[in-house]
Amino acid sequence: xxxxxxxxxxxxxxxxxxxxxxxxxxxxxxxxxxxxxxxxxxxxxxxxxxxxxxxxxxxxxxxxxxxxxxxxxxxxxxxxxxxxxxxxxxxxxxxxxxxxxxxxxxxxxxxxxxxxxxxxxxxxxxxxxxxxxxxxxxxxxxxxxxxxxxxxxxxxxxxxxxxxxxxxxxxxxxxxxxxxxxxxxxxxxxxxxxxxxxxxxxxxxxxxxxxxxxxxxxxxxxxxxxxxxxxxxxxxxxxxxxxxxxxxxxxxxxxxxxxxxxxxxxxxxxxxxxxxxxxxxxxxxxxxxxxxxxxxxxxxxxxxxxxx
Numbered sequence: 001x002x003x004x005x006x007x008x009x010x011x012x013x014x015x016x017x018x019x020x021x022x023x024x025x026x027x028x029x030x031x032x033x034x035x036x037x038x039x040x041x042x043x044x045x046x047x048x049x050x051x052x053x054x055x056x057x058x059x060x061x062x063x064x065x066x067x068x069x070x071x072x073x074x075x076x077x078x079x080x081x082x083x084x085x086x087x088x089x090x091x092x093x094x095x096x097x098x099x100x101x102x103x104x105x106x107x108x109x110x111x112x113x114x115x116x117x118x119x120x121x122x123x124x125x126x127x128x129x130x131x132x133x134x135x136x137x138x139x140x141x142x143x144x145x146x147x148x149x150x151x152x153x154x155x156x157x158x159x160x161x162x163x164x165x166x167x168x169x170x171x172x173x174x175x176x177x178x179x180x181x182x183x184x185x186x187x188x189x190x191x192x193x194x195x196x197x198x199x200x201x202x203x204x205x206x207x208x209x210x211x212x213x214x215x216x217x218x219x220x221x222x223x224x225x226x227x228x229x230x231x232x233x234x235x236x237x238x239x240x241x242x243x244x245x246x247x248x249x250x251x252x253x254x255x256x257x258x259x260x261x262x263x264x265x266x267x268x269x270x271x272x273x274x275x276x277x278x279x280x281x282x283x284x285x286x287x288x289x290x291x292x293x294x295x296x297x298x299x300x301x302x303x304x305x306x307x308x
Contacts, residue, residue, distance in 0.1 A: 003296070010295070014288045018281060022074070025280040026067050029273045036271035040083055057083060057273075070274075074281070080274030082267075089278045092263065097245070097282075099169055100252075100259035103182065104244035106175050111183030112190060112237060116230075119194025123229070124221065126199055134195055141188030150181045150254045167256035178255045182248050186240045190233055197229030231298070238294025242287030 079089040122134035157164045252261035267275040
């Protein structure tokens with residue numbers, strides 16, 4: 001019953017957050033310079049044609065009327081219509097979300113497994129070679145910008161060696177470079193947190209007492225230490241799930257990956273109002289939902305944590 005109340009309360013907070021995001025997104029796309037109608041029509045369009053298109057798009061209404069019409073559509077499950085792409089926004093997002101989800105899953109799997117294993121080994125072997133490698137990996141990973149890394153990988157693996165394609169989504173080879181660029185920041189953070197968590201937990205008195213009772217090191221590490229060390233890691237992974245599903249605009253644009261990030265970049269450049277504000281709203285929803293699921297998962301990882 002307590003969990004149900006907590007979830008309902010968090011859903012209420014999510015609704016308030018999404019309302020705020022909708023207001024900000026609606027305002028930002030309308031204060032940007034330029035008339036979106038003029039980008040849709042040819043340069044020689046007459047004043048009558050421009051007015052007719054503005055009327056069709058609902059841009060002649062007062063701003064508040066436009067906003068409440070949009071919110072009313074969203075509540076009915078209608079995210080609007082893209083006049084630039086001649087498709088409903090819901091259909092466009094559904095198509096691109098699948099591609100973004102594929103890339104997100106690959107990114108999340110490799111970065112999480114690699115980082116947790118590296119962090120565990122570094123935490124257990126403090127001061128040794130694997131620990132030094134872990135710290136160097138974290139330092140380099142934090143210093144490298146994803147855009148620079150993407151360009152260097154294209155130059156090396158595509159231009160120089162010819163091993164990987166520079167763009168597209170036609171095969172698993174197309175996922176390698178985008179997933180590496182997207183996952184590096186997460187791998188660095190998860191590895192550092194896991195290493196710190198393992199090192200701190202292994203220095204606790206209850207771990208020393210457990211070892212004194214003759215319990216094997218492997219059981220101490222897996223059953224007692226790792227579970228407590230992974231609590232902050234769960235938070236980071238959960239937050240990253242939402243961001244990955246929302247799409248990485250820069251990386252997807254560089255590698256021409258047909259996901260939500262690239263769609264958002266195109267929509268901003270084309271002043272596609274309905275598409276931009278709906279993409280931002282859907283992205284905020286996925287991030288909020290991921291945070292809620294992480295909070296609930298906490299109670300299973302550590303029963304001492306209560307949802308209040």
